[in-house]
Amino acid sequence: MKEINIAGHSEIIIERTDYPVERCKSILKEEVTAILGYGPQGRGQGLNMRDQGFQVILGVRRGRSWDKALEDGWVEGKTLFETEEAATRGTILQYLLSDAGQIQMWPMVQSNLQPGNALYFSHGFGIVFKGHTSIIPGSDLDVILVAPKGSGLTVRNHFLAGRGINASFAIHQDATGNARGRAIATAFAIGSGHLFETSFEKEVYSDLTGERCVLMGMLQGAFLAQYEVLREQGHSPSEAYNETIEEALESLYPLVSQKGMDWMYANCSTTAQRGALDWAPKFHKVLKPVIQECYDRVKAGTEAQIAIESNSRSDYRQQLERELAVIDGQEMWEAGKQLRPLRPENAQI
Structure with missing residues (x-):
């Protein structure tokens, strides 16, 4: 970890060398990450996790996204499931649908979340604007965020090039006491370069601006x-x-x-x-x-x-x-x- 000081403001930057892949696998060894959605972020993050050997499954609706997932090597019934079934199988649910899609699917996702699960976002929109989205997780869940500073395509291409893209992370709820470890380990599992900490509110305000x-x-x-x-x-x-x-x-x-x-x-x-x-x-x-x-x-x-x-x-x-x-x-x-x-x-x- 590296401390930086800019105009009197100190920050801790977490580097990839602080959390090598084996350490991340140890933290996530009992976890099944279910990625809901196969848009740019879902695809980039999912493929990077799979390539690094993490336990990851995909939940999508049948159609273009399903067909694309099959082309990318996800296996129906093993690593590829319809959205609701994937939600029941995961312990960390990466909620990577569009903002509108998250609103639409929230009742189903909410009903399948179990105490101790982690609900993961790559954008603070749904949580911060809960008055518009009605996305309000139960208090028995970890609610975490990892927000790559680039498109899902960049997340994937940087990983394939051996680089990595920087990301922010945030903890909204820590019901298990393990939310921080889950967030950081997942951040490097998806191929992040380095991390800086933020809040859901600051992430969404800066991102939309x-x-x-x-x-x-x-x-x-x-x-x-x-x-x-x-x-x-x-x-x-x-x-x-x-x-x-x-x-x-x-x-x-x-x-x-x-x-x-x-x-x-x-x-x-x-x-x-x-x-x-x-x-x-x-x-x-x-x-x-x-x-x-x-x-x-x-x-x-x-x-x-x-x-x-x-x-x-x-x-x-x-x-x-x-x-x-x-x-x-x-x-x-x-x-x-x-x-x-x-x-x-x-x-x-």
């Missing part, structure tokens, strides 16, 4: 705004795309990931440095109030209510596909479709 802002919503909005300005000023699609997206993702953002923003600045031209240093405060002034508004709406439950109402509609999938098609059809991303294959590593010889 991040998704709406710099991770997704703001990113799309900023990319589109700059691309449109360049195009309106007569720049070609290729130039607008390269100066807005390609250079960001392929050249500059990896430098930020490696050693920080100052490192990226230091490895750019003096002209670029001056411009970035001058304009960053202007964007900070404009954007911080918008992000604060977003955070306040998240904390108040407004964004949760919007998400639940949207995701619970019978035509949700069709509406989502229409909205994604609008983004997919934007000239900016049409340019990307034609330019990405021309990257040297993608070019056909």
Whole structure:
């Protein structure tokens, strides 16, 4: 474990070397982990646990997810079951359905939970917004969270590459006295790189804010705004795309990931440095109030209510596909479709 101190705030970071696989297997030796749901997180976490030799089963409904599970090597009647049967077999239930799916399936899951079981989440939504979700676990359960800081696809790909993705963990209820051990051991069983502790509330507030802002919503909005300005000023699609997206993702953002923003600045031209240093405060002034508004709406439950109402509609999938098609059809991303294959590593010889 490593203690870090940032601006007087001390945190303990738990590293993979603190909990090697054999230690995690010892902690979980009497456990059967039942993963309910085979979306990106369910698939990534489940396959990583299975590959590392943990006792893990999968619970899904018959259909596309069931067929995908069979393709991935889960065995019907042995490691693959319908959702309700898996819920009865598990001692740790990884509740990895969508937020709307968790609401729908909660009565069934609740009825199958036994005293001493652990109810595991990778997102604090259902617990924190219980007034909207009605997900209120009994006091005789451990309620734990492990939230990988990335998509389920990244969880899987990082594991296959021998890396691992960082995750937060939290304990909402510790009925057995073993909740912390269960959470940490499972976190490394799913392939986490290192862990930091949080609460269900802080996880969901930061997660929903991040998704709406710099991770997704703001990113799309900023990319589109700059691309449109360049195009309106007569720049070609290729130039607008390269100066807005390609250079960001392929050249500059990896430098930020490696050693920080100052490192990226230091490895750019003096002209670029001056411009970035001058304009960053202007964007900070404009954007911080918008992000604060977003955070306040998240904390108040407004964004949760919007998400639940949207995701619970019978035509949700069709509406989502229409909205994604609008983004997919934007000239900016049409340019990307034609330019990405021309990257040297993608070019056909």
